[in-house]
Amino acid sequence: MDTHSCRKSGRKENNPDGAGPVPEQQPELTGITWQKETGGTGYRFFLADETATENFGRLLGTLAADGDVYCLSGDLGAGKTLMSKGVCRSLGVEEEDVVSPTFSLMNIYNGTVMEVRHFDLYRLDSPEELADIGFYEYVGGEGVSLIEWGDLFVSELPPEYLQVNLSIVPDGRVVELIPLGLRYNAISKEVLRHVNAGA
Ligand SMILES: Nc1ncnc2c1ncn2[C@@H]1O[C@H](COP(=O)(O)OP(=O)(O)OP(=O)(O)O)[C@@H](O)[C@H]1O
Numbered sequence: 761m762d763t764h765s766c767r768k769s770g771r772k773e774n775n776p777d778g779a780g781p782v783p784e785q786q787p788e789l790t791g792i793t794w795q796k797e798t799g800g801t802g803y804r805f806f807l808a809d810e811t812a813t814e815n816f817g818r819l820l821g822t823l824a825a826d827g828d829v830y831c832l833s834g835d836l837g838a839g840k841t842l843m844s845k846g847v848c849r850s851l852g853v854e855e856e857d858v859v860s861p862t863f864s865l866m867n868i869y870n871g872t873v874m875e876v877r878h879f880d881l882y883r884l885d886s887p888e889e890l891a892d893i894g895f896y897e898y899v900g901g902e903g904v905s906l907i908e909w910g911d912l913f914v915s916e917l918p919p920e921y922l923q924v925n926l927s928i929v930p931d932g933r934v935v936e937l938i939p940l941g942l943r944y945n946a947i948s949k950e951v952l953r954h955v956n957a958g959a
């Protein structure tokens with residue numbers, strides 16, 4: 761595996777005034793609805809359109825802290841990269857910098873609020889390849905880790921993370937949050953609170 765496959769964004773500081781992190785405004789939550797009737801964990805939401813998917817990511821980004829790990833799973837085209845873009849945006853990454861890491865395997869973004877490490881494990885075959893791309897050093901370190909297709913390597917994931925499952929439904933997407941650990945349970949509850957407050 762080529763260790764140069766990691767792509768880094770060139771920007772170090774996005775705030776033109778150099779005044780430090782730009783506080784993220786709460787995203788518009790139109791088109792995001794809690795699917796109360798489905799039971800289960802209670803953290804299941806319908807996303808009516810692309811904007812809702814990206815804004816859900818932005819909400820997850822506003823709730824993120826250093827060291828947090830979000831694993832995004834779901835079929836091809838379910839919306840993992842689009843939701844990751846939302847997370848990146850709320851952490852101060854220039855929108856045009858964010859690209860799918862399907863081929864680069866990992867992208868690092870120097871967001872003005874926090875660094876983001878964005879992985880896509882779809883094309884990897886073994887834990888040795890994960891080591892080659894620096895997965896074990898980077899995940900859970902400073903900044904936020906986003907892992908697309910993390911479910912392909914469940915045994916290699918940290919003990920606690922937020923599992924974000926996306927599924928394609930006829931008229932949009934459904935996202936389910938499965939928190940592993942108290943920290944992620946708190947984030948999931950906050951998401952629910954924001955969505956219901958915005959309804
Ligand atoms: N809520 C939604 N309703 C309808 N279409 C959506 C919604 N959210 C995302 N999409 C569409 O789904 C697609 C998601 O693409 P994206 O690259 O984010 O998927 P992905 O899960 O990362 O796929 P891959 O596994 O190939 O990396 C885009 O075409 C986007 O327009």
Ligand SMILES: [Mg+2]
Pocket residue numbers: 840841842860862880908
């Ligand atoms: Mg993707």
